[in-house]
Amino acid sequence: xxxxxxxxxxxxxxxxxxxxxxxxxxxxxxxxxxxxxxxxxxxxxxxxxxxxxxxxxxxxxxxxxxxxxxxxxxxxxxxxxxxxxxxxxxxxxxxxxxxxxxxxxxxxxxxxxxxxxxxxxxxxxxxxxxxxxxxxxxxxxxxxxxxxxxxxxxxxxxxxxxxxxxxxxxxxxxxxxxxxxxxxxxxxxxxxxxxxxxxxxxxxxxxxxxxxxxxxxxxxxxxxxxxxxxxxxxxxxxxxxxxxxxxxxxxxxxxxxxxxxxxxxxxxxxxxxxxxxxxxxxxxxxxxxxxxxxxxxxxxxxxxxxxxxxxxxxxxxxxxxxxxxxxxxxxxx
Ligand SMILES: [Zn+2]
Ligand SMILES: [Zn+2]
Numbered sequence: 001x002x003x004x005x006x007x008x009x010x011x012x013x014x015x016x017x018x019x020x021x022x023x024x025x026x027x028x029x030x031x032x033x034x035x036x037x038x039x040x041x042x043x044x045x046x047x048x049x050x051x052x053x054x055x056x057x058x059x060x061x062x063x064x065x066x067x068x069x070x071x072x073x074x075x076x077x078x079x080x081x082x083x084x085x086x087x088x089x090x091x092x093x094x095x096x097x098x099x100x101x102x103x104x105x106x107x108x109x110x111x112x113x114x115x116x117x118x119x120x121x122x123x124x125x126x127x128x129x130x131x132x133x134x135x136x137x138x139x140x141x142x143x144x145x146x147x148x149x150x151x152x153x154x155x156x157x158x159x160x161x162x163x164x165x166x167x168x169x170x171x172x173x174x175x176x177x178x179x180x181x182x183x184x185x186x187x188x189x190x191x192x193x194x195x196x197x198x199x200x201x202x203x204x205x206x207x208x209x210x211x212x213x214x215x216x217x218x219x220x221x222x223x224x225x226x227x228x229x230x231x232x233x234x235x236x237x238x239x240x241x242x243x244x245x246x247x248x249x250x251x252x253x254x255x256x257x258x259x260x261x262x263x264x265x266x267x268x269x270x271x272x273x274x275x276x277x278x279x280x281x282x283x284x285x286x287x288x289x290x291x292x293x294x295x296x297x298x299x300x301x302x303x304x305x306x307x308x309x310x311x312x313x314x315x316x317x318x319x320x321x322x323x324x325x326x327x328x329x330x331x332x333x
Contacts, residue, residue, distance in 0.1 A: 003118035004311045004329075007054050009047030012312045013117070018056075021114075021122040023069030026088075028125050030081060033137035035116035036060030037311075037327040038145045039172065039234070042319045043257070051111050058329070059085045059109070060144040061116020062137045065128070072125045080131040082144040082291075083116065085109050085281055087127020102280060117311060119331060129287055132295035142172065142301045142326040143290050145281070150177035150230060151290035152282035153253045157228040159186055166190075166210070166220055168242055169232035170197050172318075173255060175325040177230045178204040179299040180290065189226060191216060191242075200324075212238075217268075220245025229253065236260040248272040253279045303328050 003018045023029050035058040043049040044057055062082040065075050075081065088108045089101025096104050113122040131140050150173050159165065159181075166189045167177045174190070181188045182205030190201035190209045201209040210219055216238055220226055225247040231239050231254045240263035243252055254262070254276065268274060281287070293299045302325045306314040314327040 001119040002308065003056050003114075004058075004308055005054050005056055006044065009045065009053065013045075013057075013315070015309055018118070021120055023067055023072075023122060025070040026072060026125055027069040027113075027122055028065050028072055028075055028128065029067040030061065030063045030083065030121045030123055030128070031066045032058075032061050032063040032116045032119060032121050032331050034062050034141040034331065035329045036141040036145065037314055037318055037323075037329065039256070039318070040145070041315060045315060055111070056114040056118050057110070058115030058117035058121075060141045060146070060328075061110075061121055062131065062140045062144065063116075063121070063331075066120070069125070075125050075128060079128075080137070081128040082131060082140055083110070083121065083123040084127050084129065084144060084148070084284070084287065087113075087124040102282065117308065117329060129284065129291070132291055135291065135295040138303055138305060138328050138330065139294055139301050140291065141328050142176070142303070143287070143294055146173045146326060147176050147180075147290040147294070147299075147301070148281045148287040149173060149255050149279075150232070151180055152286040153177070153230050153255045153279040154180055154184070154228075155286055156277055156279040156282065157230065157251045157253045159184070159228055161185070163187070163227040164189065164224075165228040165230060166226040166242075166245065167206070167230045167232070168216065168238065169256075170194070170201055170204075170325075171232065171321070172323070172326040173232040174230075175204055175302060176299065177232065178206050180293065181230070182206070183293055183298040186228075189220070189223065191220070215241050217241040217244035226250060230255065232256050234259050236262045240264055243274060243276060244268045246272065246274045249274065251275045251277055253277045255279050301326055305330050
């Protein structure tokens with residue numbers, strides 16, 4: 001099978017022919033139709049993420065189940081599925097016993113079995129989620145990391161009717177966060193440093209766009225402040241500044257791996273009882289709901305599509321901030 005392999009960090013990914021994977025007990029083989037590129041892949045490319053090479057990346061993989069390992073009873077050949085980052089826990093630790101394998105120290109992910117930038121991908125059956133009927137593979141792919149992450153973030157922010165939400169950073173995650181918050185009936189302010197995204201943010205459902213000039217927190221306050229900030233930026237400084245843009249009891253949900261310690265104003269945190277929250281892809285129901293909203297046409301990922309052999313060019317565009325808004329690798333059928 002054809003696969004896009006990371007052989008060394010900071011070197012172009014190589015298209016190689018690899019042996020076809022065979023499923024062990026509890027695993028399936030998925031014929032990949034689409035595989036989204038995520039900011040994390042850029043960190044992986046530069047060796048800033050704890051993985052060993054050679055490795056096939058791709059943690060937004062969707063496709064068709066083509067082979068079942070022994071004991072797989074929940075999936076059938078021909079099922080349309082996507083594969084989550086966290087596929088399976090050890091089953092025995094405290095987190096796994098509580099049904100929260102996200103926190104398992106021995107969780108299995110694309111880093112163990114290989115990701116979706118290949119014709120065929122091995123996955124644990126319990127890491128697969130069925131795609132709603134009518135949802136295309138291309139639109140489903142970005143939901144398995146970007147969409148899932150922001151939908152969990154939104155739920156972890158505990159939004160109330162009438163809340164005002166700011167989305168910090170309008171990229172692969174942020175363009176979906178704006179749409180999900182708007183789809184839930186919340187007032188959304190899109191926050192960006194790019195003037196050119198002003199019009200597009202409105203089209204995505206933002207009622208207002210803030211193009212940051214100097215201090216995002218002060219500029220949000222000048223607009224009356226917000227109850228929730230969904231932060232997708234990687235700038236720790238900007239996350240720290242944003243905190244003071246929260247109204248009292250506001251929640252800032254940080255969903256990105258920021259570039260250093262977040263500077264927090266102790267007065268803003270204490271006096272307003274504001275909260276700074278870390279959020280990952282959380283409960284699987286967040287993913288199912290996020291997929292359903294795309295299938296219903298209420299949220300529409302904006303995509304750039306590339307064939308697998310252009311993965312390097314697509315990743316370079318992502319790294320330089322040019323992608324509008326999610327790059328998805330398409331695989332030959
Ligand atoms: Zn990701
Ligand atoms: Zn465990």
